[in-house]
Amino acid sequence: MMEKNYRLRHLLMTAAASVIIFGGIFVFLIYPNLTLLKITLFSKGSFDFQPVRQILGSDRVIKCLINSFTLAICLTITVNILGIFEILVLDYYEVKGSKWLNIAYHSPLICNGMVLVMAYNFLFGGQGFVTANLMKALPNINPLWFRGFGAVLLEMTLAGTSNHIMFVRDALRSIDYQTIEAAQNMGVKSRRILTKVVLPTLRPSIFAASILTFIVGVSAFATPQVLGGENFETINPLIHSFSNTLTTRNYAAILAIFLGTVTVVVLSISNYIEKRGNYRSVSKSKTPLKKQPIQSKGVRVIVTAAAYMVALMQTIPLLFIFIFSFMPVKDLYEGNIDVRNMSLKNYISVFTSTTGVRPVFTSIVYSALAAVVVVSIMLFLARIITKKQTKVTMCLELFLQIPWFLPATLIALGLIMSFSKPTVFTMGKTLTGTVVLMLLGYIIIRTPYTLRMIKSAYASIDGALEEAARNLGASTMKTYFKVLLPVLMPTIFSVFLLNFIGLLAEYNVSVFLFHPMYQPLGVVLNAATRADTSPDTQMLSFVYSVLIMIVSTMTIVFVNRGKKR
Amino acid sequence: MIKFSGIEIKFGDFVAISSLDLEVHQGEFFTFLGPSGCGKTTTLRSLVGFIKPTKGKIEVNGQDITDQPIEKRGIGMVFQSYALFPTMTVEENIVFGLKEHKWPQDKISQRLKEVAAMVNLTDAQLKKNVSELSGGQQQRVAIARALALNPKIIVLDEPLSNLDAKLRKSLRTELKKIQSISGTTMIYVTHDQEEALTLSDRIAVFNNGCVEQVGTPREIYYHPNTEFVANFIGDTNKITEEILDRIEGAGKPLDRDKNIYVRVESVKTEASLEMQKECYRIEAVYDSEEFDGITIRRTYKVGETDIKSVTTNRDAKLTRGDKAVLYIHPDDFMEFARG
Numbered sequence: 001m002m003e004k005n006y007r008l009r010h011l012l013m014t015a016a017a018s019v020i021i022f023g024g025i026f027v028f029l030i031y032p033n034l035t036l037l038k039i040t041l042f043s044k045g046s047f048d049f050q051p052v053r054q055i056l057g058s059d060r061v062i063k064c065l066i067n068s069f070t071l072a073i074c075l076t077i078t079v080n081i082l083g084i085f086e087i088l089v090l091d092y093y094e095v096k097g098s099k100w101l102n103i104a105y106h107s108p109l110i111c112n113g114m115v116l117v118m119a120y121n122f123l124f125g126g127q128g129f130v131t132a133n134l135m136k137a138l139p140n141i142n143p144l145w146f147r148g149f150g151a152v153l154l155e156m157t158l159a160g161t162s163n164h165i166m167f168v169r170d171a172l173r174s175i176d177y178q179t180i181e182a183a184q185n186m187g188v189k190s191r192r193i194l195t196k197v198v199l200p201t202l203r204p205s206i207f208a209a210s211i212l213t214f215i216v217g218v219s220a221f222a223t224p225q226v227l228g229g230e231n232f233e234t235i236n237p238l239i240h241s242f243s244n245t246l247t248t249r250n251y252a253a254i255l256a257i258f259l260g261t262v263t264v265v266v267l268s269i270s271n272y273i274e275k276r277g278n279y280r281s282v283s284k285s286k287t288p289l290k291k292q293p294i295q296s297k298g299v300r301v302i303v304t305a306a307a308y309m310v311a312l313m314q315t316i317p318l319l320f321i322f323i324f325s326f327m328p329v330k331d332l333y334e335g336n337i338d339v340r341n342m343s344l345k346n347y348i349s350v351f352t353s354t355t356g357v358r359p360v361f362t363s364i365v366y367s368a369l370a371a372v373v374v375v376s377i378m379l380f381l382a383r384i385i386t387k388k389q390t391k392v393t394m395c396l397e398l399f400l401q402i403p404w405f406l407p408a409t410l411i412a413l414g415l416i417m418s419f420s421k422p423t424v425f426t427m428g429k430t431l432t433g434t435v436v437l438m439l440l441g442y443i444i445i446r447t448p449y450t451l452r453m454i455k456s457a458y459a460s461i462d463g464a465l466e467e468a469a470r471n472l473g474a475s476t477m478k479t480y481f482k483v484l485l486p487v488l489m490p491t492i493f494s495v496f497l498l499n500f501i502g503l504l505a506e507y508n509v510s511v512f513l514f515h516p517m518y519q520p521l522g523v524v525l526n527a528a529t530r531a532d533t534s535p536d537t538q539m540l541s542f543v544y545s546v547l548i549m550i551v552s553t554m555t556i557v558f559v560n561r562g563k564k565r
Numbered sequence: 566m567i568k569f570s571g572i573e574i575k576f577g578d579f580v581a582i583s584s585l586d587l588e589v590h591q592g593e594f595f596t597f598l599g600p601s602g603c604g605k606t607t608t609l610r611s612l613v614g615f616i617k618p619t620k621g622k623i624e625v626n627g628q629d630i631t632d633q634p635i636e637k638r639g640i641g642m643v644f645q646s647y648a649l650f651p652t653m654t655v656e657e658n659i660v661f662g663l664k665e666h667k668w669p670q671d672k673i674s675q676r677l678k679e680v681a682a683m684v685n686l687t688d689a690q691l692k693k694n695v696s697e698l699s700g701g702q703q704q705r706v707a708i709a710r711a712l713a714l715n716p717k718i719i720v721l722d723e724p725l726s727n728l729d730a731k732l733r734k735s736l737r738t739e740l741k742k743i744q745s746i747s748g749t750t751m752i753y754v755t756h757d758q759e760e761a762l763t764l765s766d767r768i769a770v771f772n773n774g775c776v777e778q779v780g781t782p783r784e785i786y787y788h789p790n791t792e793f794v795a796n797f798i799g800d801t802n803k804i805t806e807e808i809l810d811r812i813e814g815a816g817k818p819l820d821r822d823k824n825i826y827v828r829v830e831s832v833k834t835e836a837s838l839e840m841q842k843e844c845y846r847i848e849a850v851y852d853s854e855e856f857d858g859i860t861i862r863r864t865y866k867v868g869e870t871d872i873k874s875v876t877t878n879r880d881a882k883l884t885r886g887d888k889a890v891l892y893i894h895p896d897d898f899m900e901f902a903r904g
Contacts, residue, residue, distance in 0.1 A: 464648035467615055470635040471642045472662030472714065482661075486652035 018392075021381065025399045027425040028444060032414025033260075033406070036253045039417055055254050061238065068235040068259070071152060071224070072217030078157040079213045080206060082310065083164025084199075087172050089307045092198065094291045096304060104311030108162045110552045111318040114507045114525040115545045116159045117222045119317035121529040122324060122332070122538075124151070125226075129320065132335030147229035155223050158314050160216060163209040171205035172198070177287040190292060211270055218263055219407035221508045222522075226529045235259055239409045240511060243416070253417065256410035264405050318549065325542035329535040349536070350543045360547060363521040367503035370442035371496045374450045377443075379492065382454040383480075397451070404448035412441055412512035438513040438520070445509055446499045453498075457491035458484075490562045497555040505548050521548065566591040566750060567612065567718065572621035574607055574774075581607045582774045585621070589752060589767075591717075594744050596753045598761040599771030600797070605754045608771070609720050612752070613640050625718065636665075641711035641719040641749075645726060647703050649695040655706050656691040662714045680709040683743055701732045708740070712747060720752045725760065737764055758798050762786065770794050792824055792901040800862075800873065801826040804898070807868040814846045816895070823900040829862065831897035832874035834881075834889055844892040847872070851887040865889055 041047055055061055086105045089095050111119065123130045124146035134141055175198060183193045199206075221236040228234060235255060242252035294300040324332060326342040350356040381400065385393045403411055419431035431437045461484060469479040485492075507522035514523055521544050527533055528541035567589040574582040582604045589595045597605035610616045612623060614635035623631050630638055649658050659680060663673045681691060684705040695703060704724060711719050721740075725733045741764055744751050755761055761768050762782040770777045770785060770793070778790040789795035804812075804825040812819065819825055836844055849865035849872060860875050863883070874891060883889075 462646055462648060464644040464646050465650060467613075467635075468642065468644060468648035468710075469650070469661070470615075471613060471640070472710070473636045473665040474661070475636065478665065483650050483652075487650075489652075 017384075021384075021396065025396070028415075028440060029399060029402045031425065032411070032418040033257075033402075035418040036257055036410065036414050039250050039253045040257050051250055052254050055251050056258070060233070061235075061255065064233050064235045064238050065258070067149070067224075067232055068218050068220070069262070071149070071156075071220055071234060072214045074153055075156050075160060075217035075220075076210050076213045078153060079160040079164070080210060082157055083161040083168060083209065084202075084206070085306070086161055086310065087164055087169045088194075089303065091169060091172050091289060092194075092292060093303065094293045095307055097308075101307055101311050104315045105161065105165055106556060107314045107318050108159050109165065109556050110549050111321065111545075112159045112162065112505075114222050114505045114522045115321070115548055116155065116317055117226050118525045118529055118541060118545060119321045120146070120151075120155050121226050122542075123317060123320055125529070126531070127333060129324070129332060129335050132333065136335065144229065147227060148232045149228075151227045151229075152220070152224050152232060155227055156217065156220060159223075160213055161314075163212050168202060168205045168209050171202050173289055175201050175289055177289050180289075180292075181287075190295065207270070211267060214266065214270075215263060215404070215407075218259065218266075219409065219508065221409070221511075222526055226526070236407065236409045236508070239413070243413055243512065249417070252413055256407065256413050260406045260410045263407065267405055321542055321545045321549070324539075325546045327539075329539050332539070333535075346539045346543045350540055356540055359519055359521050359524040359544060362518040363504050366439055366442060366518075366520060367500045367506075370439055370446060370503055371499035373439075374443045374446045374499060375454070375492060375496050378447065378450040378454045379488075382451055382458055385451075386455055386458040397455075400451050401448045403444050408445055408508035409512070411444055412509045415441055415444075416512060433515070435515045435518060438510060438515065441509040441513045442503050442506065445506075446502065449502075450495055450499060453491065453495045454488075457488050457495075461487055494559045494562050497559060501548075501552045501555045504551060505545075566593075566626055567752075568622075568624040569608070569612075570622045570624070572608070572611065572618045572623065574604075574611060574616060575619045580774060582611075582618075585774075585776060587769055587776060587779065589750060591750055592748055593766045594741065594751050594753065594764055596755060596761040596765040596768045597771055598755060598758060598768050598797075600756055603771040604774040605756075605771045606722055607774075609722055609752060609754050612718075613642050613720055614638050639714070639716050639718075641714060641716035643704075643707045643711045643719065643721040643724045645723045647707040647724075647727075649703055649706055649710075651694075651696060653695065654691070655686065655693055655695055655698065658695060658706055659691075659710050659713050662710065666714065676713055676715075680712045683712060683746065684709045684739075700728055701736060704728065704736060708743065712743070712749070715747075716749065718750045718752070720754070722754045723756070724753075726755075726757075733760075740764070762798075770797060772797075789899060792826075795826050795899050795901070800829045800875075801899075802829060802832060802872045805870045807870045808847060808872065811867055812845050812847050814844070819845075819898065820900060822903060824903055826899045826901075827893055827897055828899075829873045829875045831893060832872060833892040834863070834874055834876060835878070836892040840894075841892060844894050847891045847893070849889050849891050851883045851889050852885060854883070865891060 040052065041049065086101075090098055090102055090105065095101065108116075122128050125131065126143040128146070131141075131143055131145065134145070135143065179197055179201070180193055183197050184190075188196070219236055220234055221240070224232060224234040225237040225240075228237075236259075239252045239255045239259075242248040242255065294303060323337060323342075325346055326344070327337070328341050328343075328345070331338055331341055350360070381396065385397050415437055416432050419426060419437065420433075422428045422430050431440070465483055465487065466479055469483045470476075474482065505522045505525060506520065507526055510520045510522045511526065514520055519527075524537075525541050525544060528538045567587075569585050569587040572582055572585040573580065585604075585608060587608075597609060599605045607616060611618050614630075614633065618631060621631070622629055625638075625640075650661065653661070656677060660673050660677055663676060668676070677691070681687075686702070686705055686709060690698065690702060695706060698706065704727075707724065711721075724740075725736055728736065737760060740751075753761075753764060762785075765782055767779060767781055768785050769779045772793050778785060778794045780788075785794060786798055789798065795801055804819065804827060806821070809819060809821060809825075833840075833844070847867055849867045852864045852866050852871070854864070855862045860877055861879060862873055862875050865872050865874065872891065
């Protein structure tokens with residue numbers, strides 16, 4: 001009887017949980033995309049392919065699409081070259097001063113997204129610091145010299161190595177040194193060892209980083225918007241401008257759907273290729289990696305010089321933002337750094353006015369709230385996925401990865417258009433234009449990353465721990481809260497922090513979903529790059545950037561310490 | 566006390582255990598012995614409740630526990646990886662189960678002292694985090710944690726496999742002592758025959774999801790029921806056609822239709838005249854030796870076939886190619902029907 005009751009209770013709970021989970025997934029991940037499809041293909045109530053043909057017949061649109069994909073492909077190549085070079089310099093080759101290089105190569109984790117775009121704009125843009133000095137030396141130079149494809153690619157390449165520093169580097173460090181010694185023992189030269197033993201071992205993680213880089217490239221928004229100029233327009237800024245007016249919203253939807261479809265196709269092909277070439281480590285007892293000397297003096301000098309050059313290029317924007325935050329606007333425009341004129345005026349302006357401090361609070365509240373919610377939900381869902389490996393949980397995992405495959409623009413547009421009217425799913429409420437929508441957007445875009453990290457944390461727990469607790473009489477719930485959760489806590493906290501800093505200067509989704517009263521930092525920083533923005537507002541954006549960088553640095557230090565432990 | 570009846574365990578289409586019948590008596594030190602993948606751990610886990618049998622019944626003291634939840638079975642377990650909770654101290658690990666069973670605080674303290682003394686854990690060690698202990702100490706904690714609830718049955722899944730040889734030997738002596746003091750029925754899983762033979766009251770030898778033989782260590786060693794058991798336990802020589810062609814003496818010829826084995830210690834290089842009359846005789850050529858401190862294991866060649874012999878005689882100085890005569894008593898042959 002008791003057994004029957006238990007089973008019935010279990011069945012009812014499973015049914016209720018399934019309805020809530022799949023209902024939530026449908027409402028927030030599938031329904032918005034279906035709405036977009038409906039707007040795209042059924043704009044006048046019946047099936048109509050005309051708007052699609054119209055938009056894809058536009059030269060400007062085709063050029064934007066070509067630009068986006070060219071950027072994505074080139075970026076994948078350049079980021080891999082730079083990222084692999086950096087991790088080899090840090091962990092594989094003996095290069096002097098690698099401790100300093102290590103700090104410098106972490107700057108894309110600290111200074112990225114909208115902050116870095118803004119830094120480039122104020123260094124190399126029309127009103128930029130470097131441009132002002134260049135114009136003093138070469139009066140005939142075009143003030144918009146740092147514009148177009150090259151500028152976008154350079155900025156995004158220098159900003160894009162964080163996946164290599166975070167994940168590919170871990171894979172390099174975990175290579176069994178005995179495999180390298182075995183190759184040396186067989187008389188293989190060091191360059192061949194690198195290409196035949198080391199790099200092939202890194203292939204899965206390089207592939208994963210490449211996929212992420214490709215998505216970043218194809219859905220690039222703020223960088224081409226600010227640094228691309230008229231000659232290098234990409235698809236996302238175009239979608240944004242179409243979405244601003246009601247009459248062209250369906251064009252925005254069509255483009256977003258098209259971008260999403262192509263991305264999914266490219267990723268499916270990549271996944272297929274990746275699965276075919278996968279391998280597993282067979283090392284029984286791993287020996288830690290030892291750094292290799294670069295035998296040729298000439299090569300050693302070149303590699304060291306290049307390593308420091310890259311370090312400089314990655315840290316200069318960060319340093320200048322810090323310096324700019326203390327400068328008066330006049331000095332910035334004239335390209336002068338005068339220590340005597342530096343003050344805390346900009347900082348005082350931010351912290352003494354409601355409008356100044358509001359973006360900071362808005363971003364902190366939204367980011368923290370979204371990070372807490374997404375981590376809590378994923379703790380529950382990742383547990384189900386790792387515990388019960390069935391077709392249903394496989395589907396669940398696939399659905400939760402939807403935001404990874406779709407450009408942020410598509411997600412944002414889907415939310416705006418789906419919830420612009422009262423729906424059953426939202427209990428008769430309109431969400432578009434409310435403070436809730438951006439929070440939803442933030443939660444959605446951080447879902448796949450959070451799921452992946454928490455799932456691997458669950459997988460890394462020795463299954464015997466749970467069995468031991470059950471064996472000692474603890475119930476499923478007590479086992480989870482008393483044994484598993486404390487073990488998971490460091491990972492949970494790291495994921496929370498990484499989500500938090502990832503959202504702090506978020507722009508791609510925020511620009512569509514923010515409430516006019518509560519502008520987040522990403523939107524404020526982007527606005528600061530526009531020529532029509534007041535100089536005082538521009539100076540405040542440096543203070544915001546410094547604050548973001550400080551929080552990011554603290555987070556990275558904390559997460560790295562946790563990793564070492 | 567514990568009775569497995571007609572147990573079948575399937576993973577998808579793969580049959581891990583097929584129609585297993587087994588009985589373990591109260592207070593016994595019982596060992597599941599077998600090679601990797603033979604089903605011994607699967608059987609053990611079905612007893613604890615981590616795996617539900619596809620068919621059959623498991624009873625403890627006459628009560629059917631096949632469908633009982635894990636936490637209600639009251640069977641202690643020591644895991645191969647120890648499974649100590651890394652966020653807790655030694656003490657917290659040991660009393661975890663007691664707290665879950667809502668024991669009063671004074672009884673918890675008393676029981677903690679008792680089990681800590683049983684496994685030789687000091688007060689200072691009890692306050693440490695489990696990660697600060699050595700492998701041997703961690704194993705003691707795992708045993709103490711399983712003992713704490715005073716279960717009538719404790720199962721141990723290869724608990725000593727992560728320790729070095731010396732520590733393994735000393736801990737296994739302690740384990741046997743703990744078992745006799747506590748009177749607990751222990752089921753021990755191992756693939757190490759030496760461990761099984763030295764510790765167990767009885768052994769079940771597993772192979773391919775079936776039990777090949779159940780018996781005392783001596784029964785298993787000296788009277789193996791199957792060819793697998795004869796080969797798996799101890800060190801044996803197979804009597805090949807080549808040896809049969811050259812074997813002489815001792816009455817009736819050996820049955821060529823059977824598979825015949827002889828243990829290495831039963832192959833003698835010296836025998837009294839009386840023994841020589843009773844034994845079979847094989848002319849062989851000395852090939853090599855392995856010295857392990859107490860014994861010398863010598864390999865001889867009979868044609869192309871190797872035949873091994875173990876001796877404690879360290880005086881004989883042999884050179885490769887020296888001729889030798891090997892003696893085997895007829896009672897020492899183990900014969901099994903072919904097929």
